[in-house]
Amino acid sequence: MNSEDSEGNLETLQEYIDWCFDVIVMKKNQNACSPVKSETPSSKRSRPADSPEITSPTGKSFTDILDSIDKRLSSFDVRLSLVEILHREFKSLRESLEFSQQQVETLAAENASLRDSVKSLTENVTHLNEENKKIKETVIDLQARSMRDNLVFSGIPESAEEDAEATVKSFIKTYLKLPEDTVENICFKRVHRLGAKKSGTPRPRPIVAKFGYFKQKEQVKSRGRELKGTDFSVNDQFPKEILERRKVLFPIRRSLIQKGSRAVIAVDRLYMDGRLYRDLSTTPWLY
Template structure:
């Protein structure tokens, strides 16, 4: 196991490089009521960026190039032998010492969670100590071949607490990104089953469909404003099902008005639906059969984005809806 100690400056600059592009997402949204939620979440994300900037500025002011080992720690790392491990166990009984170690481990970077765990282990113990440890322990008559159990040590608890915290933060960040994507699609509708013609004007095709099949008045259809209308995916064979059309409406109320007439398509090969990110679509596919089961039992079941409400109560099950936990 190789001892990896990247500089604190390198770690912070790397984390800054990951967060900085989030600021420029604001350029893609108009500052109206529709995008307010997106901008609010962006401000929460960029708050972390500002905190990191302050850390970098403080380091630059000292004129130093500290490594991860610098600063006040409850013990010296890496640990080299059993005696140092025993001392670490005693030190980590203190809650403050645990928090200090968690903060230090959190500074160690990694492109994935697995890489970060490996780097934390390399930072915490040497090969010499690792060679006399075993996850569950190993007892033999030969005293020289016995290995100490590592899984119940305070050091491991500190490491696992850090991994748990990272998992929680990664999940929160992922959900924030999915929520941002969903907000960016809230003005979109997906029209499926509309025949496709070479060289078609897709916007004209959609307006004709809305008038003919959704039965909206002609004057209403003329006033509908689109930001963009296009088909999804590459051209298919003439015998294949036509590609869906994504229409981004200029006004949310117009989009909702068109969507409300979707009942006119019952019993046809056409459909009109909200557009969602891939992750939410997968969650909805899980919820649809469950919703159907509740309806068959006489309950009122409604799916809102990626949540199922049964008789007004949110349906939650760790094995089925893990994204709610």
């Protein structure tokens, strides 16, 4: 409904009210001039069918107008009740929304705090991993240094109640072909078989010999070429981690040599034509 229709309805309603006022005034004047007649309740309720009915300037009866107004007011009451219900529902919804908003803000703040904590923990874990890697590499290096004077003799038959040092010296004289006087002058700090003896295993346990002098160890190691084509071997002793790394490097060294490059393995590092070979996928311990 637009403003013009509203103004027209108001003017019509004003006309009705003015007309009703005129009718009431006229009735009062008539009653003042004529004798009062007593009416019974039945006569008030019943009116002859042919009694004149007061009409409005628009042609509608006063009763119809009042009924119409009453219906409109009833409709307004219903709508007003509905508006009040909707208002209460909206107020409840708004309070719920405000509470939810507060909860969201609280959760957002907690989430930001947790995110900062996770970031800090991640940085700490990364730092600890780096420190752990450094410590691990340091331990491996110390183990390797403690073994730098050691040689591992593999394939030497094992006998009961043997003297491991005498067995090694005999092997050096017989298979590595070092002079007897040179062998007799070799000083060992310790010589023993690796691991516990297992029954039913035909393969003999390797012998670890710790030399008293590094030069003597290198002298014996240099004679390892004499064992080519045999079941014996003489190698440096390394920690388990370095042995696993060397297993990775040997095929790469072989491939580089086939391509004409000069490749040398030093402990757990491969040098190709004098340059350190580095590859994240194959040598991650260098990163």
